[in-house]
Amino acid sequence: MSTCDAGCGKHDHRSADPVAVEMLAIADREQYDNQWSRYEKQQPQCSYGQLGTCCKICSMGPCRIDPFGEGPTQGVCGATADTIVARNLARMAAAGSSSHSDHGRKAALLLKAVATGANTNYQLTDTDKLVAVATRIGIPTEGRGFPEIANDLADAAINCFGKQDDEPIIFLKKFMPKKRYQHLKNLEKTLLESTGSVIGLLPRGIDREAVDILHRTHFGCDADPLSLIAQSIRCSLADGWGGSMIATSVQDILLGTPTIKTIKANLGVLEIDSVNVVIHGHEPILSAKIVEMAQKPEIHQAAVVAGATRVNIVGLCCTGNEVLLRQGVGMAGNEAHSELAIMTGAVDAMVVDVQCIYPALADLASCFHTRFITTSDQAKIPGAVHIQFHEDQADAISLKILNEAIAAFPRRNKNRINIPEHTATAMVGFTVEEILKALGGTPKSLIDLILNGTIKGVAGIVGCNNVKVQQDLFHRQLTAELIKRDILVIGTGCWAIGAAKAGLMDLSAQELAGDGLKAVCKQLGIPPVLHMGSCVDCSRMLVLAGAIADHLDLDISQLPLVGSAPEWTTEKAVAIGSYFVGSGIPVHLWPLPPILGSPAVTSILTEGAKDLLGGYFFVEEDPLVAADKMEAIIMERRAALSI
Ligand code: XCC
Numbered sequence: 001m002s003t004c005d006a007g008c009g010k011h012d013h014r015s016a017d018p019v020a021v022e023m024l025a026i027a028d029r030e031q032y033d034n035q036w037s038r039y040e041k042q043q044p045q046c047s048y049g050q051l052g053t054c055c056k057i058c059s060m061g062p063c064r065i066d067p068f069g070e071g072p073t074q075g076v077c078g079a080t081a082d083t084i085v086a087r088n089l090a091r092m093a094a095a096g097s098s099s100h101s102d103h104g105r106k107a108a109l110l111l112k113a114v115a116t117g118a119n120t121n122y123q124l125t126d127t128d129k130l131v132a133v134a135t136r137i138g139i140p141t142e143g144r145g146f147p148e149i150a151n152d153l154a155d156a157a158i159n160c161f162g163k164q165d166d167e168p169i170i171f172l173k174k175f176m177p178k179k180r181y182q183h184l185k186n187l188e189k190t191l192l193e194s195t196g197s198v199i200g201l202l203p204r205g206i207d208r209e210a211v212d213i214l215h216r217t218h219f220g221c222d223a224d225p226l227s228l229i230a231q232s233i234r235c236s237l238a239d240g241w242g243g244s245m246i247a248t249s250v251q252d253i254l255l256g257t258p259t260i261k262t263i264k265a266n267l268g269v270l271e272i273d274s275v276n277v278v279i280h281g282h283e284p285i286l287s288a289k290i291v292e293m294a295q296k297p298e299i300h301q302a303a304v305v306a307g308a309t310r311v312n313i314v315g316l317c318c319t320g321n322e323v324l325l326r327q328g329v330g331m332a333g334n335e336a337h338s339e340l341a342i343m344t345g346a347v348d349a350m351v352v353d354v355q356c357i358y359p360a361l362a363d364l365a366s367c368f369h370t371r372f373i374t375t376s377d378q379a380k381i382p383g384a385v386h387i388q389f390h391e392d393q394a395d396a397i398s399l400k401i402l403n404e405a406i407a408a409f410p411r412r413n414k415n416r417i418n419i420p421e422h423t424a425t426a427m428v429g430f431t432v433e434e435i436l437k438a439l440g441g442t443p444k445s446l447i448d449l450i451l452n453g454t455i456k457g458v459a460g461i462v463g464c465n466n467v468k469v470q471q472d473l474f475h476r477q478l479t480a481e482l483i484k485r486d487i488l489v490i491g492t493g494c495w496a497i498g499a500a501k502a503g504l505m506d507l508s509a510q511e512l513a514g515d516g517l518k519a520v521c522k523q524l525g526i527p528p529v530l531h532m533g534s535c536v537d538c539s540r541m542l543v544l545a546g547a548i549a550d551h552l553d554l555d556i557s558q559l560p561l562v563g564s565a566p567e568w569t570t571e572k573a574v575a576i577g578s579y580f581v582g583s584g585i586p587v588h589l590w591p592l593p594p595i596l597g598s599p600a601v602t603s604i605l606t607e608g609a610k611d612l613l614g615g616y617f618f619v620e621e622d623p624l625v626a627a628d629k630m631e632a633i634i635m636e637r638r639a640a641l642s643i
């Protein structure tokens with residue numbers, strides 16, 4: 001293993017994944033630019049930016065506040081560090097929420113098109129889920145046809161984005177556990193009484209809460225850190241219990257609810273003799289189709305004619321997670337693997353949709369035979385081949401993309417192919433439906449295990465890779481440390497891929513768990529680390545937490561649950577962390593969020609939030625200490641419940 005604490009000179013400190021280290025040796029030798037080499041060229045990075053105290057909201061700026069009091073303490077307009085930091089954070093939450101939610105919107109619009117028959121490229125695949133979600137939302141299902149139900153459900157979902165009244169959105173209202181909903185409602189009332197001003201927490205509209213942030217952070221509006229943070233939480237709740245919940249629910253209905261399956265993870269899923277197509281990004285609507293179309297005899301035939309054995313589709317990042325869970329597609333890697341995949345020289349096409357796609361991939365692909373194909377009007381990248389995706393022509397467009405990949409195959413330079421051999425096996429697909437099925441249909445047996453202490457609690461780990469953290473090191477160490485302490489670990493996103501690559505989702509990982517968790521996993525035949533899906537599937541974790549809370553008639557903030565985003569990168573991770581906190585779950589973060597330049601914002605997010613919401617943020621650099629802190633939170637909550 002090429003890992004050690006730091007600076008020993010013997011190991012590669014860029015990644016904890018031996019496969020990445022192998023590829024980085026090639027990158028160094030061939031001088032391929034990559035995130036690590038570009039990061040080095042960025043040093044030293046701006047400390048105002050790191051602390052969050054740089055403002056460029058108007059053209060009298062940019063203004064910056066020296067947090068040590070050695071420079072000006074206000075921007076030109078008089079904004080303080082507290083205002084500037086809070087505004088910047090709110091904008092991050094708005095951008096992150098918007099990304100997840102816009103993804104959810106597209107799924108909802110597609111559901112509508114399928115329900116009305118306007119789109120025949122997709123079907124209502126999981127009608128059980130359709131009926132379950134519709135029932136939960138309060139849509140009548142008795143004696144009605146599936147398209148009719150789907151049409152109403154699509155309308156209800158679409159309405160969550162654009163409605164204009166002040167009622168909380170229906171998805172949140174119906175999915176959030178009773179006590180949490182009541183808590184937030186009461187809190188709005190208490191804050192109104194104590195401050196005399198309206199501080200809203202329950203989202204009225206998914207689009208509206210993001211627009212509200214853009215408005216209130218515009219020059220000369222909200223300067224109050226508490227009010228800005230409350231709106232960030234509200235906007236993020238609209239993401240978690242709204243946009244992301246819609247994305248997950250509707251994708252399950254259209255593409256099928258994932259089931260438990262075993263897959264392979266890491267760059268070794270690329271095959272030397274096959275046409276390798278890497279699908280990367282977030283929205284499975286196109287990529288699930290590509291996987292489906294790759295099974296067509298005509299595509300197989302074309303691959304054989306081009307000299308390949310077959311077409312091999314593999315995933316990266318969250319699009320990868322989506323097709324891994326539903327279609328059992330192999331996983332090439334997480335965020336930091338995206339460039340490394342191309343460096344293998346064996347990727348014939350990398351097909352991307354939206355989010356987390358480095359623009360650098362275009363340049364890198366041009367050093368190889370790799371076709372780098374963008375498909376979304378929202379993520380066009382100079383240097384890429386753009387094949388515009390249209391949902392109503394999904395079959396034809398997928399075939400076109402696959403033929404591009406096949407045409408690239410004969411142009412490979414055999415001397416430049418380096419596919420690392422290693423893969424890990426991972427048991428994945430632990431949706432709430434599958435977890436409950438494994439446990440006998442209700443949350444009761446999981447709850448009993450928690451109540452009797454066999455499992456101390458549940459940790460949800462999410463988020464990215466970050467060049468500032470040795471790739472996957474925090475993911476691996478924190479996860480291993482938590483299961484050792486009988487804490488069940490569930491999660492999504494690039495963390496899940498990191499855990500899969502490390503073998504932590506293999507049944508053999510049961511041996512790494514504490515005695516209680518180990519016995520449960522052995523009995524159920526599951527690993528102690530559960531892959532719940534892509535980043536929007538963090539909504540599955542909310543549903544699970546909600547089911548436990550409702551079953552016990554408790555608030556989520558009373559349950560022994562804790563979250564972490566140990567290598568977070570994106571604004572979406574800010575939104576996820578914020579809706580966890582707003583839902584009553586404490587969240588560990590590393591690297592540092594850009595808030596430390598404001599004592600007020602820091603104190604609201606780390607202490608104030610604890611009193612008001614039950615959830616709060618804390619930062620910790622050391623994986624083992626983070627595990628200590630997460631366990632302490634779980635034990636504190638257990639003690640409060642006298643369990
Ligand atoms: Fe992106 Fe979802 Fe982060 Fe990975 S984990 S880098 S957001 S792909 Ni969400």
Ligand code: SF4
Nearest residue numbers: 055058061063075077
């Ligand atoms: Fe400076 Fe205020 Fe303009 Fe920000 S909004 S750039 S602090 S003048």
